[in-house]
Amino acid sequence: MLSNRLKNITPSYTIGISKRVAEMKADGIRIIDMSIGEPAFDIPKASKAKGISAFESGYTHYDLVPGLLPLRKAIAEKLANENGVHYDASEIVVSSGAKQAITNALLAALNPGDEVIIPAPYWTSYPEMVKLCGGAPVIVQTDASSDYKITEAHLKAHFTSKTKMLILNNPSNPTGNIYTRDELLSIADFCVQNRIWILSDEIYESLVYDTKFVSVASLSEQAKSIVFLVNGLSKSAAMTGLRIGYTAAPAPVAKYLSVIQGHLVSHPSTVSQWAAVGALTEGQDEMKERRDVYKKRRDIIYDKLCTIKGLSVQKPEGAFYFFLDMSPYKQKFPFSEHYSVELCDTLLNQEHIAAVPGIAFGKDDFIRLSYAGDLNDMLEGLDILKVFLEKYL
Numbered sequence: 001m002l003s004n005r006l007k008n009i010t011p012s013y014t015i016g017i018s019k020r021v022a023e024m025k026a027d028g029i030r031i032i033d034m035s036i037g038e039p040a041f042d043i044p045k046a047s048k049a050k051g052i053s054a055f056e057s058g059y060t061h062y063d064l065v066p067g068l069l070p071l072r073k074a075i076a077e078k079l080a081n082e083n084g085v086h087y088d089a090s091e092i093v094v095s096s097g098a099k100q101a102i103t104n105a106l107l108a109a110l111n112p113g114d115e116v117i118i119p120a121p122y123w124t125s126y127p128e129m130v131k132l133c134g135g136a137p138v139i140v141q142t143d144a145s146s147d148y149k150i151t152e153a154h155l156k157a158h159f160t161s162k163t164k165m166l167i168l169n170n171p172s173n174p175t176g177n178i179y180t181r182d183e184l185l186s187i188a189d190f191c192v193q194n195r196i197w198i199l200s201d202e203i204y205e206s207l208v209y210d211t212k213f214v215s216v217a218s219l220s221e222q223a224k225s226i227v228f229l230v231n232g233l234s235k236s237a238a239m240t241g242l243r244i245g246y247t248a249a250p251a252p253v254a255k256y257l258s259v260i261q262g263h264l265v266s267h268p269s270t271v272s273q274w275a276a277v278g279a280l281t282e283g284q285d286e287m288k289e290r291r292d293v294y295k296k297r298r299d300i301i302y303d304k305l306c307t308i309k310g311l312s313v314q315k316p317e318g319a320f321y322f323f324l325d326m327s328p329y330k331q332k333f334p335f336s337e338h339y340s341v342e343l344c345d346t347l348l349n350q351e352h353i354a355a356v357p358g359i360a361f362g363k364d365d366f367i368r369l370s371y372a373g374d375l376n377d378m379l380e381g382l383d384i385l386k387v388f389l390e391k392y393l
């Protein structure tokens with residue numbers, strides 16, 4: 001009776017793990033949670049103040065579908081000042097999290113059966129979102145030789161007459177890798193020449209540690225004309241529960257995103273939007289301080305991971321994850337079907353450590369550890385992980 005669309009949709013692994021961790025904690029078990037995809041920080045003070053004042057001022061009614069004008073202006077200013085890419089407020093649509101921004105873009109771009117190139121490892125929801133919007137995900141495996149990033153050569157090898165879009169996650173969840181300007185130039189050139197949209201998911205853009213982040217839309221007017229630039233406040237301002245994301249796109253495209261959103265949800269919560277105005281206009285310093293905290297944490301954890309025998313660790317350049325290759329332990333670890341799932345199940349049930357299986361990102365030999373939670377807990381967890389893994393060498 002239900003839609004065929006649901007037949008091959010997989011529930012979110014990450015949400016499934018969070019649920020199990022919550023259940024185990026409710027049973028009184030202490031879990032060291034390295035599966036989390038959200039900052040443990042509170043929202044910036046300015047966000048809180050603006051949100052409270054919005055409630056008190058009665059800003060709780062319907063407003064403009066693409067988002068509050070002061071918010072869209074603040075986003076346009078942020079994109080110009082920090083990313084060197086110029087959009088008018090009319091080219092910005094504020095949505096309920098980056099998830100909805102991505103869904104709006106897919107609904108706007110895809111006809112049934114259109115192919116969307118998704119480099120693996122990928123953020124777990126992309127393939128399912130593409131399927132839900134009627135498209136066909138084309139998973140392109142990448143490896144260490146390109147730092148797990150897609151290249152023009154990959155695109156050439158997988159491009160067909162049905163290719164409609166490339167999803168580029170920069171910085172990447174799960175690897176934390178960042179595309180250089182030159183890498184983006186060759187990808188953008190190929191996509192411009194072959195009329196392929198680029199959905200550039202830049203949700204981790206504020207968490208970049210060693211290099212300067214380059215937004216693909218900032219490369220040229222031609223590049224900008226094919227980009228749906230998606231970002232939001234979930235990771236930068238820890239506003240995960242307030243659900244504010246946005247898309248910047250050429251004016252005629254933004255108009256359609258607004259039409260889609262108008263029918264689906266109207267707009268995100270007005271109170272959350274005012275909180276986002278606070279973050280973008282007065283919360284920048286606090287957000288930068290947090291980035292510095294994450295950078296220090298990344299370095300400490302990297303050093304600790306490097307002491308685990310058999311593990312080769314790539315230092316992530318951004319986001320708050322380590323994506324670890326578990327293949328050295330595979331031979332001796334007893335598993336029947338999905339190595340990363342069974343490894344993470346054992347870690348959770350036996351060692352009380354939560355990690356996300358790589359299969360959720362299209363790579364079954366890997367696991368993802370997040371350092372967004374408590375540092376001391378994580379260091380304790382890594383001691384346990386070291387003893388656990390070295391048994392399988």
Ligand SMILES: Cc1ncc(COP(=O)(O)O)c(C=O)c1O
Binds near residue numbers: 096098243
């Ligand atoms: C790469 C990536 N894109 C989008 C999202 C969704 O962000 P939001 O919570 O703003 O919908 C996430 C959340 O984990 C993510 O990792």
